[in-house]
Amino acid sequence: GAGVSQSPSNKVTEKGKDVELRCDPISGHTALYWYRQSLGQGLEFLIYFQGNSAPDKSGLPSDRFSAERTGGSVSTLTIQRTQQEDSAVYLCASSLVGPSPFSNQPQHFGDGTRLSIL
Amino acid sequence: KNEVEQSPQNLTAQEGEFITINCSYSVGISALHWLQQHPGGGIVSLFMLSSGKKKHGRLIATINIQEKHSSLHITASHPRDSAVYICAVGRSQFYFGTGTSLTVIP
Numbered sequence: 001g002a003g004v005s006q007s008p009s010n011k012v013t014e015k016g017k018d019v020e021l022r023c024d025p026i027s028g029h030t031a032l033y034w035y036r037q038s039l040g041q042g043l044e045f046l047i048y049f050q051g052n053s054a055p056d057k058s059g060l061p062s063d064r065f066s067a068e069r070t071g072g073s074v075s076t077l078t079i080q081r082t083q084q085e086d087s088a089v090y091l092c093a094s095s096l097v098g099p100s101p102f103s104n105q106p107q108h109f110g111d112g113t114r115l116s117i118l
Numbered sequence: 119k120n121e122v123e124q125s126p127q128n129l130t131a132q133e134g135e136f137i138t139i140n141c142s143y144s145v146g147i148s149a150l151h152w153l154q155q156h157p158g159g160g161i162v163s164l165f166m167l168s169s170g171k172k173k174h175g176r177l178i179a180t181i182n183i184q185e186k187h188s189s190l191h192i193t194a195s196h197p198r199d200s201a202v203y204i205c206a207v208g209r210s211q212f213y214f215g216t217g218t219s220l221t222v223i224p
Binding site for chain 1: 151159160161162163166204206208210211212213214215216217
C-alpha cells in the first residue's frame with residue numbers, strides 16, 4: 001500500500017485508560033502531521049514532525065497528549081487518562097518537506113482512527 | 119475570532135451549476151490549502167496556493183494575498199462533487215475553516 005496507514009481504525013476504551021494511535025506515513029515523506037476532528041466539528045491541528053523532531057507542540061490539547069516519531073517514519077500519538085471529550089477521529093497526514101511545514105507540498109491523509117471513550 | 123472563515127456553510131446546487139466557495143483568513147501564511155472530505159470521511163488535498171490561480175479539471179482555486187481571500191470554483195458541478203470542502207492556512211501552525219458542505223442534486 002502506497003498511502004498513509006493508521007491503526008487501529010476504531011478504538012473503544014473506558015475513561016481513564018491510556019490509548020496509543022499509530023501512523024505509518026508514505027515512504028520518503030519526512031513531514032508528518034496529526035489532526036483531530038470531533039463529531040460535528042472542524043479539523044484541529046495537533047502536532048507536526050519534521051523528521052523525528054516536533055518543533056511546535058503547542059497544538060496538543062493538554063499534557064495528557066504526547067506524540068513521538070522514531071526513525072523518521074512511524075509516529076505514535078498517545079493519550080493518557082482518556083476523557084470523554086477526547087472522543088474524535090484522529091487523522092494523520094504526511095508530505096514531502098517544503099520550505100515551511102504547511103507550504104507547497106500536498107498532504108496525504110490516512111483514513112483516521114475513530115476513538116470512542118465510554 | 120476564527121483565523122479562517124468560510125462561506126457559505128452549506129450549499130445545495132443543481133447538477134451543472136457553477137459553484138463558488140469563499141475563504142478569508144486573518145493570519146500570515148506560507149500557503150493556503152483546499153481539502154475535500156467525502157461522506158465516508160476520507161480527506162483529499164485539492165490545491166495548495168501561495169499566489170495566483172490553479173486549475174485541475176473542473177476545479178479552479180484563486181488566492182488574493184493582499185486581501186487574504188481565496189475562492190474555490192467548481193464548473194459544471196456533478197453529484198460526485200458532493201462533499202465538505204475545507205480551507206486551511208498555515209505557516210508554523212495549521213488553521214482550518216469549518217468547511218462548506220456541498221450537495222449537488224441530479
